[in-house]
Every structure is written in structure tokens, then in C-alpha cells.
């Protein structure tokens with residue numbers, strides 16, 4: 295099964311952008327996943343292909359029109375398209391590694407990138423868009439958020455990570471932040487590597503890494519430990 299990403303945006307030239315490089319880029323070239331960025335403005339209204347209008351009730355900024363966005367969505371999907379329909383938005387459900395993993399075992403996603411002050415609420419409801427946030431800060435549009443989501447998903451697709459043992463011990467796997475890493479030189483600026491890592495005792499190394507991961511998580515992200523207890 296190939297992962298198909300369809301992006302609806304006013305800035306299709308922002309894709310694949312950084313995803314043309316590194317692991318994701320090579321996987322894209324191989325056809326391990328596909329990316330289609332579609333221009334919402336093609337469905338704009340009038341001579342100027344307007345995609346937005348002033349907010350009902352007044353106020354600053356502009357709102358993306360429901361009819362325009364719906365036409366763009368309907369043109370991008372078929373009746374048999376079961377992919378999740380996402381809309382990048384700071385109001386959305388927080389993006390987590392669990393959600394990323396769910397997406398990576400699916401057949402792709404349709405991703406609407408909002409711009410302006412928002413998107414008419416009626417099209418979010420009528421097309422069952424799930425709003426997704428990449429964090430508690432406001433970007434100027436959903437494009438960078440969509441690129442972030444795709445990067446996180448694509449690296450989990452079969453074959454993409456190559457020999458990097460598909461990230462079994464990376465941050466958030468097992469609900470913990472990652473343990474510290476070291477490499478040569480053994481001594482650098484008067485700092486040495488924790489002796490257990492060069493002891494050759496694999497049991498001790500595994501225990502040390504798990505303890506360090508728990509310690510760092512407790513210190514930096516106690517909220518993750520609470521999530522873990524609830525599982």
C-alpha cells in the first residue's frame with residue numbers, strides 16, 4: 295500500500311519543499327509515497343478567483359469561503375477515498391507520535407492548509423475535516439504544519455528508514471524521551487563518555503538507557519509519564 299498525500303493550499307510551490315531532501319525525498323523518488331499539492335485558487339470565485347471574504351459579524355482579517363474549499367476538496371477525492379481528511383489549524387487536536395503512527399499505517403491523507411484568519415466553519419463540518427495542530431503557537435498558514443506532519447509520517451513508512459531499525463528507541467516510543475547519546479572521541483574538552491557505555495555489558499547498557507530516559511522525561515516532561523501511567 296502506497297501512502298498518498300493530497301495537499302490543498304494557496305501555496306502549492308511550498309511542496310515538497312524540505313521533503314524533497316534526505317530520507318523523505320529519496321522515498322518520494324522511489325514511489326514509496328506520493329505527494330500532490332493542489333491550488334485552491336483554481337476554485338476561486340469571480341474574475342479574481344476570490345477564495346476568501348470578510349468575516350460575518352465583522353472584525354479583522356479574511357475567512358476562506360466554504361463553497362470554494364468544498365469544491366477543492368470534492369475535486370481532489372473520489373467516492374471510494376477513505377483517507378482521513380485533515381485541516382492544519384492551531385485549534386486542532388495536538389499532533390502526537392501515536393497519531394503519526396496511525397496515519398503511517400493508513401493509505402494517506404487529504405490535508406487542507408488554512409490561511410487568513412480561518413476557514414468557514416460550515417465546510418469543516420460538512421466535509422468532516424479533522425483539525426490538527428502541531429503546537430501551541432500560531433503559524434502564518436498550515437503549510438509548514440502540513441510539511442511537519444508529513445515528515446513525521448513518511449519516516450515511519452516501510453522501507454523509508456532503511457537500516458535505522460525503524461526507531462524503536464527514539465523519543466516517544468514507549469512514551470519516554472530519548473536517553474543521551476555519545477560517540478568518539480572518548481574524551482572531549484575534559485568530558486568523558488559514561489563508562490557503562492564502553493563496558494561491553496549489554497544488559498547494563500539497556501538498563502542505563504532506560505533509567506536515563508525515565509530521568510530526563512521526569513525532569514523535562516512529567517506530563518508524558520502521567521500519560522504513560524494511564525495506558
Ligand code: ADE
Pocket residue numbers: 382383384426427428429430431432433434435436439
Ligand atoms: N496553522 C497555523 N498555526 C498552526 C499550528 N500551530 N498547527 C497547525 N496548523 C497551524
